[in-house]
Amino acid sequence: MDVLLQLGDQYFFTPYIYPGWLAEDNLLRQLLSLNVIVDAGGALLYLITATLSYIFIYDKRLLEHPLTLKNQPQKEIVYTLKSVPLMGGLTAVTFLLEVRGFSKLYDDVYDSKYGWLAIAFSIISFILFTDCMIYWIHRTLHHRLLYCRLHKPHHQWKVPTPFASHAFHPIDGFLQSLPYHLYVFLFPMHKFTYLLLYVAVNIWTVSIHDGDFRVPESIKPLVNGSAHHTDHHLFYSYNYGQYFTLWDRIGGSFRSPSAFNGTGPLDQIVKKLELNDGRGIDTAENDYSVKERTD
Numbered sequence: 001m002d003v004l005l006q007l008g009d010q011y012f013f014t015p016y017i018y019p020g021w022l023a024e025d026n027l028l029r030q031l032l033s034l035n036v037i038v039d040a041g042g043a044l045l046y047l048i049t050a051t052l053s054y055i056f057i058y059d060k061r062l063l064e065h066p067l068t069l070k071n072q073p074q075k076e077i078v079y080t081l082k083s084v085p086l087m088g089g090l091t092a093v094t095f096l097l098e099v100r101g102f103s104k105l106y107d108d109v110y111d112s113k114y115g116w117l118a119i120a121f122s123i124i125s126f127i128l129f130t131d132c133m134i135y136w137i138h139r140t141l142h143h144r145l146l147y148c149r150l151h152k153p154h155h156q157w158k159v160p161t162p163f164a165s166h167a168f169h170p171i172d173g174f175l176q177s178l179p180y181h182l183y184v185f186l187f188p189m190h191k192f193t194y195l196l197l198y199v200a201v202n203i204w205t206v207s208i209h210d211g212d213f214r215v216p217e218s219i220k221p222l223v224n225g226s227a228h229h230t231d232h233h234l235f236y237s238y239n240y241g242q243y244f245t246l247w248d249r250i251g252g253s254f255r256s257p258s259a260f261n262g263t264g265p266l267d268q269i270v271k272k273l274e275l276n277d278g279r280g281i282d283t284a285e286n287d288y289s290v291k292e293r294t295d
Contacts, residue, residue, distance in 0.1 A: 039088035053162035076163035086170035133179035135247035213259035227257035
């Protein structure tokens with residue numbers, strides 16, 4: 001993040017925003033600048049990736065599902081943008097600690113004696129570490145003492161669109177992103193690799209809300225995709241994982257996606273169109289209502 005901060009200082013903050021007497025390494029200035037970068041950059045990344053996903057990937061027929069709210073994409077966008085300032089402020093604090101040298105990030109590939117091998121290892125370990133941590137954080141957020149206060153807002157999108165990907169209560173969103181930041185305080189990582197992974201995980205978050213339930217047969221048992229996560233939104237107590245199904249299987253919370261079994265949200269809409277009388281979709285709505293009350 002120090003690279004983005006330096007570019008921001010060079011081309012924007014120093015010439016146009018801050019007075020000349022305020023040094024670029026001033027702690028408060030760095031925090032404020034990082035907050036602007038995180039808020040603006042995060043909102044832009046969210047809007048671009050979610051919009052592209054909505055246009056080119058998301059199946060618009062899902063908007064016809066009875067559990068999809070009226071004007072839901074617009075509501076998801078508004079909720080997200082309202083959450084960004086606090087979410088970004090908390091994130092900026094972690095980036096400030098990185099910029100001030102408290103993390104294990106390094107500049108050059110060969111600052112590690114293992115070179116590119118260290119890059120490859122760090123990518124794999126980053127994914128495995130964050131997948132485990134997010135599973136347990138996410139599952140904890142479903143505890144009755146936390147769910148209504150923090151995580152329930154994200155579950156108002158029962159059949160999510162890509163715009164639901166970041167539509168969290170700001171503290172909920174920050175807590176689920178915390179493992180990404182924690183990793184670099186515990187393990188060495190190349191700073192540009194970290195930046196690319198940070199962008200990639202945000203794109204992945206959009207992808208598991210994109211309503212594209214197709215997964216290659218060979219990786220269906222392994223990858224926690226949109227089909228798994230949509231069932232999490234519908235049934236609450238299953239499929240907490242971020243990338244893989246491993247921790248759901250270990251934790252006893254794995255559920256085979258309804259979309260794989262021909263009973264997913266899109267299947268219900270298709271059956272409704274085929275039957276042309278609405279009975280199938282109404283039954284499905286009642287089933288989901290029972291699940292919401294009992295889980």
